Every structure is written in C-alpha cells, then in structure tokens.
Amino acid sequence: MWKAIASPPGADGWAQRVCLACAETMGRVDAAILSLRAGPRSEQVLGASDPWAARLAELEYTAGEGPGTEAFETGSAVLVPDLTIGQVRWPGFAQTALATGLGAAFAFPLRFGDVRLGTLELVRHRPGELAAAETRDAALAADLTTAALLRQSREAERAGREFAPSTAVSYQDVHIATGMLAARLRISLDDAFARLRAHAYSSNRPLLDVAKDVLERRTTLEEPSE
Numbered sequence: 065m066w067k068a069i070a071s072p073p074g075a076d077g078w079a080q081r082v083c084l085a086c087a088e089t090m091g092r093v094d095a096a097i098l099s100l101r102a103g104p105r106s107e108q109v110l111g112a113s114d115p116w117a118a119r120l121a122e123l124e125y126t127a128g129e130g131p132g133t134e135a136f137e138t139g140s141a142v143l144v145p146d147l148t149i150g151q152v153r154w155p156g157f158a159q160t161a162l163a164t165g166l167g168a169a170f171a172f173p174l175r176f177g178d179v180r181l182g183t184l185e186l187v188r189h190r191p192g193e194l195a196a197a198e199t200r201d202a203a204l205a206a207d208l209t210t211a212a213l214l215r216q217s218r219e220a221e222r223a224g225r226e227f228a229p230s231t232a233v234s235y236q237d238v239h240i241a242t243g244m245l246a247a248r249l250r251i252s253l254d255d256a257f258a259r260l261r262a263h264a265y266s267s268n269r270p271l272l273d274v275a276k277d278v279l280e281r282r283t284t285l286e287e288p289s290e
Contacts, residue, residue, distance in 0.1 A: 079111025080232060086186060086205060087113040090198045093170075093186045097121045098209065100174075100182040100231075101136045104128060105242065105257050109233035110182075116164070118233060120187060123160045125235065126264045126271040130157035132183040135171035139180055141203060142171045146191040156265060167191040170199070172206035174213065181213055233272075241275035245285060259285050 083096035095117035098110045107125055112118035124130035131150070135142040144150050145168045150158040161169075168188040174181040184206045186194070194202065238260065245256035260278070263285055264271040277283045 077111075080113070081111075082205075082209060083111045083113035083117065086184070086202070090186065090194070090201065092188060092192060092194050092198055094188050095120075095186075097132070097185040097187070098182070099132060099185070100213075101132075101180070104133075105239070105253070107182075107235060108231045111232050117187060119164060120161060120166060120169075121185075121233065122270055122272070123164070124157055126261060127154065127157035127160065128261055129154040130161070131169040131171035132185045135173045135183050135185075136180055139173050139175050141173070141199075142169075143194070143199070144169045145193045148191070160268075165189050168193075170194055170202060172202050174206055174210040176210050176214060179214075181210055184209060235272065235275075237279060238271055238275040241278040244278060248284070 079098045083098055086096040087093050095113045097112045097117045097120065099121060100108045100110055109118065109121045112121060121132075124132055131142040131144055131154075134154075144153075147158055147162055147166050147168060150169075151162075166187055167190045170186045172184045172186075174183060184202065186202055238257075242253055242257045242260060245251070245259060246253045249256065249259075251259075260274055261271060263269075263283075264274040267274070274283070278285060
C-alpha cells in the first residue's frame, strides 16, 4: 500500500492502484474510493478499486450526503461499522447504498492543516469494525496521499502547468448542465444543482445521466419535480 501511495500521483492509474492496495492490504476492507472534493457541487473520483466502489461514490454524490461528504465537511474521520445506523444520519444515501450491498463505511479526510482536498473511503459488504491497526493505517494512508497530491501540485506549479490528476469519474458534464439550467431558468447555481440532484434521486438515475439529458436537451427540468 505504501509503495502505491509513494509512486507519482500524475501517473495514469495512480489513484486506482492506491485504492486496490488499500483493499488488498486491509483484511476487513472490501473496496476503496479516492476522491477530490471542493464543496457540495465539486467532486472528482480519482480512483475506485472496483465497479461497486465506483457506484457507491456515484450514489453519495447524487444524494449529497454520506460518510465521505461528512468527513470532508468536518475534517474528521467518519467511522460507520453498521450502515443501518446511517439511515438516520444520511437517509437518502443509506437507503440506496444498503440496497447495493454496503454494510459498513469508513471515511478519512485528505487534509493538511485547514486545507482539505478530498477523502479516502474504505467500505465493506458486511457490518463490522475495522481493526485498530487498520484504522491507524487508513488514517496514515490518507495523510500520505494528501502529501503526495500536494507535492505533485507544487511541482506542477513550478513547471508552470496546471495540476490535473487523471480521474476515474469526472462530473464536468454536471457542472456544465448546472450552469445551463441556472441561465435558462434564471436561478442560482446552487438551486440549479439542487434541481438536478433531486431529479436524479427521485428517478433513481445517476446524476451524470440526468446532466447529459439536460445537455442534449432531452429534458428541461423547468419544474422541480420534472
């Protein structure tokens, strides 16, 4: 796991290798997700260890709540050994995540001081705690991942280029669709994004698919319930 994190973040597949290493190294972890975040509307999934993990990241982004979202917002680790408890905490996310087979989730912020970059999430099919050593290793993995990303960002800045790590899932279409809706309906970006998210959740569709419908003018979302 440490070798994967220490490799250059700019290399293709770096984030997925980190996620795979976390899932393979920690015996009580089934999958891992590494995300960059900058707020409720801005997120990029850098890597996921398998399609199930990628689906969970998508569900959390669509719901706008969940362990990763909370870990990023608070800057503290969020440890949920039994997701049925999360039905009170995150009703929208927990309902759909439980249906996909999520039993437990453990989210660690990527942070350096007051700077927050994203999250490392470890997930399990069955409820259960992480071992104490695994929790320590996960927190250290998050810290080392943060350091690697910041180092790569500084190197890119010195070279006069933009730091743009490769992503497994980009929500660029969501950002564009949000702007289109805001301009068309004369509402704020936050309201436009909330309308996209509400439609995706109520129709049980990925937010990216709804955004593409807006971009290709297959739907207008002029009414909040549309």
